[in-house]
Amino acid sequence: MSSPAEAALTAAFREEWPRLIAAALRITGDLQAAEDVAQETLVAALDRWPLQGIPDRPGAWLMTVCRNRARNLVRDDSRAQQRIASLRPLLDGAPPSGDQAPEIADDRLRLIAMCCHPLLAADAQVALTLRMVAGLTTQEIARGFHTPAASIAQRIVRAKRTLREHRVEFATQDPDLGPRLAPVLDVIYLIFNEGYLPAASESLTRGDLALEARRLACLLTSLMPAEPDPWALRALLSFQLSRWTTRTGPGGVLLTLDAQDRGRWDRELIRDGVAALERARRGPRGPLLLQAELAACHATAPSFAATDWAAIVALYDELAVLQDTPVVALNRAVAVAMAAGPAAALPALNELVSHPVLAGSHRVWAVRADVNRRAGRTAAALADYDRALELAGNQAERRYLAQARRDAAEAFAEGTLPAGNPE
Amino acid sequence: MTRFLLAGSAGPRGPAGPGGPGGELALAAAAHRVVAAARWYGWLRRWGLLLSFGLARDPVAEVRACLVVLASDDAAAERLAAGWGLVSGYRVAVLALTGPGEDTR
Numbered sequence: 445m446s447s448p449a450e451a452a453l454t455a456a457f458r459e460e461w462p463r464l465i466a467a468a469l470r471i472t473g474d475l476q477a478a479e480d481v482a483q484e485t486l487v488a489a490l491d492r493w494p495l496q497g498i499p500d501r502p503g504a505w506l507m508t509v510c511r512n513r514a515r516n517l518v519r520d521d522s523r524a525q526q527r528i529a530s531l532r533p534l535l536d537g538a539p540p541s542g543d544q545a546p547e548i549a550d551d552r553l554r555l556i557a558m559c560c561h562p563l564l565a566a567d568a569q570v571a572l573t574l575r576m577v578a579g580l581t582t583q584e585i586a587r588g589f590h591t592p593a594a595s596i597a598q599r600i601v602r603a604k605r606t607l608r609e610h611r612v613e614f615a616t617q618d619p620d621l622g623p624r625l626a627p628v629l630d631v632i633y634l635i636f637n638e639g640y641l642p643a644a645s646e647s648l649t650r651g652d653l654a655l656e657a658r659r660l661a662c663l664l665t666s667l668m669p670a671e672p673d674p675w676a677l678r679a680l681l682s683f684q685l686s687r688w689t690t691r692t693g694p695g696g697v698l699l700t701l702d703a704q705d706r707g708r709w710d711r712e713l714i715r716d717g718v719a720a721l722e723r724a725r726r727g728p729r730g731p732l733l734l735q736a737e738l739a740a741c742h743a744t745a746p747s748f749a750a751t752d753w754a755a756i757v758a759l760y761d762e763l764a765v766l767q768d769t770p771v772v773a774l775n776r777a778v779a780v781a782m783a784a785g786p787a788a789a790l791p792a793l794n795e796l797v798s799h800p801v802l803a804g805s806h807r808v809w810a811v812r813a814d815v816n817r818r819a820g821r822t823a824a825a826l827a828d829y830d831r832a833l834e835l836a837g838n839q840a841e842r843r844y845l846a847q848a849r850r851d852a853a854e855a856f857a858e859g860t861l862p863a864g865n866p867e
Numbered sequence: 868m869t870r871f872l873l874a875g876s877a878g879p880r881g882p883a884g885p886g887g888p889g890g891e892l893a894l895a896a897a898a899h900r901v902v903a904a905a906r907w908y909g910w911l912r913r914w915g916l917l918l919s920f921g922l923a924r925d926p927v928a929e930v931r932a933c934l935v936v937l938a939s940d941d942a943a944a945e946r947l948a949a950g951w952g953l954v955s956g957y958r959v960a961v962l963a964l965t966g967p968g969e970d971t972r
Contacts, residue, residue: 453898461894484927486892487877490955491931494904495920581891 453498457486458659460503461579464510466551471514475558475604479576481517485510552577553667556660559603560628563610568603569631570638575600577663578656589638589653625668629677629732632660636681640688658685665720672727675720676736682717683739686710698844702748714743734763753783770799774808777815786819806835810845817848822856870918870964871944873934875957904954911936916947931957935964 464485468478488509489502499505559573574580582600586593639653658681664674690704721740724733738759745751760776774796781789793812802808813828829849836842911917911934918935934951938944941963948959 447902450895450898450902453901454895457894457898483890483892486894486897490892490897490900490904491922493901494908494955495922495932498901498905579894581893583891584893 456502458579460506462552462555462577463503464506465576466555467507467510468514469555470551471511472518475576475607477517478514481510481514484513488513552663556628556664557624558607558612560624560631561607561612562624562627563606563612564603566631566634568599568606569627570634571596571599572603573631573660574635574653574656578660580652580656584652625671625673628664629673632657632664632677633681635660636684640684654681654685654688657681665723669723672724673730673732676724676727676730676732679717679720679724679736680732680739682713682720683736683743686713686717686743692840696840696843697847698840700844701742701751706747709743717743729762731763731766734759734766738763751782753779757783770796770801774802774811778811781815781818786815789815790819804835806832806837806841806845809835810841813845813852814848817852822852825852826856868937868939869944871936871938871947872962872964873936873944873948873951874930874960874962875932875934875951875955876930876960878956878958900954900956907950907954911947 461482464482465475465478468481469475472478472481485506489506493499493502556573556577559576560569564572571585574585575582582597583593585591586596589596636654636657639655639657658678661674661678661681664671665678668674687701687704687709689710690706690708691699693699693703717736717740721733721736724736727733738756741752741756741759756779757776760772760779764772764776773792777789777792777796780792790812793808793815796802796808797812799808809828809832813825813832816822816825816828826849829845829852833842833845833849836845908917916937918937920935921933923931932955936944936947938947941961944961944963948961951957952959
């Protein structure tokens with residue numbers, strides 16, 4: 445458990461890290477060198493702050509040390525003398541000439557855009573963003589993704605090399621964030637999903653990644669307040685995280701929405717989500733906004749019984765027009781089962797279990813098992829639970845499914861549920 | 868009491884200790900180190916044991932920091948050195964600056 449001083453200092457380091465990387469990158473022109481300089485800057489703070497006291501403006505102190513170190517690095521490199529001359533205006537703090545004026549005002553945003561460069565594969569974008577923007581160590585990223593640290597390190601090194609080989613320069617080329625915003629948001633959402641519901645792990649949540657993703661979303665909204673999509677993402681992540689601690693019960697068992705203690709949902713995050721959603725509504729009704737609206741329906745419902753399922757079905761209908769995917773169809777079927785009864789959802793689910801995208805996922809089988817159970821088709825439900833259990837990788841979900849199957853089987857044996865025909 | 872010089876050098880992975888490949892610093896760990904080290908120096912000061920300190924100007928210098936401390940004997944100085952190494956991540960060398968038994972008050 446960290447002290448308030450430690451928490452504040454960690455937050456300050458997290459806040460400053462991408463600024464330091466960006467400042468050093470601007471001077472050295474090399475991502476690896478920039479990372480080394482930012483790292484040395486932190487080490488200097490570790491040396492000095494405990495003895496001399498934390499400066500009044502820690503961010504300014506770090507930035508000064510970082511810039512000085514970066515300048516020294518460039519000056520030390522005799523091969524870079526010519527480069528220094530070309531960078532002289534920047535080193536001297538003069539504003540760049542008009543034709544090179546950056547379109548993106550904040551260096552952190554430029555850094556995010558650079559890390560999400562289209563030249564890089566999605567996994568490299570994620571790893572580089574977490575290292576350079578979020579300041580997570582290779583070890584922390586590896587732990588988050590259940591991937592060997594060496595693989596993550598290799599991914600990051602390769603990404604840096606790719607950017608260097610393609611001369612993707614920070615100081616002179618300003619990435620056009622307009623077309624890059626969607627992949628940037630995708631990367632952040634990917635990080636969140638990896639943290640919120642890992643595909644194969646013992647526990648259901650890996651909070652650090654999920655929290656980091658929300659922090660990045662908040663950073664984006666502060667950097668691009670006029671853009672609606674970052675607000676939508678922030679709202680979506682805030683709503684999802686608000687029930688983070690209530691998603692599992694004793695022994696790590698998964699608790700579905702109806703079983704969660706709503707009194708323990710994080711009201712501050714819900715308020716943040718509602719406020720962010722308001723901002724997002726100023727833009728067009730895109731997929732992110734619709735997902736945030738859906739999350740809001742759940743987060744703001746006073747009880748499970750009071751959930752407005754008809755509104756949720758309508759939102760899924762709207763979403764399906766923009767994203768006609770089997771996952772959207774599956775979620776819509778769940779809402780239909782709640783709004784109009786299980787029988788109304790079965791035709792769609794019977795089609796979805798054979799969809800090539802979903803057939804290998806436990807989720808469609810788990811959903812149909814539950815709907816079959818509620819429709820009184822117990823034999824079909826048990827067969828679906830078995831299939832879902834075969835496919836589920838997350839231990840918390842496996843425990844949940846096994847318990848649900850036992851409950852259904854016991855209820856059937858006691859005669860409280862009628863038998864049905866398996867599909 | 869005897870004056871001792873404690874010289875703190877960067878460990879093989881930097882002053883924050885192992886942080887992963889390439890000696891990366893975890894930000895939370897860095898914050899923890901700052902707070903823990905500040906608390907430790909505060910303790911030294913309260914007991915009047917920290918006479919002075921020096922810090923390397925070069926952020927990548929091998930010797931990062933030096934303390935001049937008071938300790939009753941070599942063993943006590945070694946204990947202080949061990950404590951400093953723990954909170955700072957430095958490798959710490961100890962050198963007696965005055966003869967044993969010499970009262971510096």
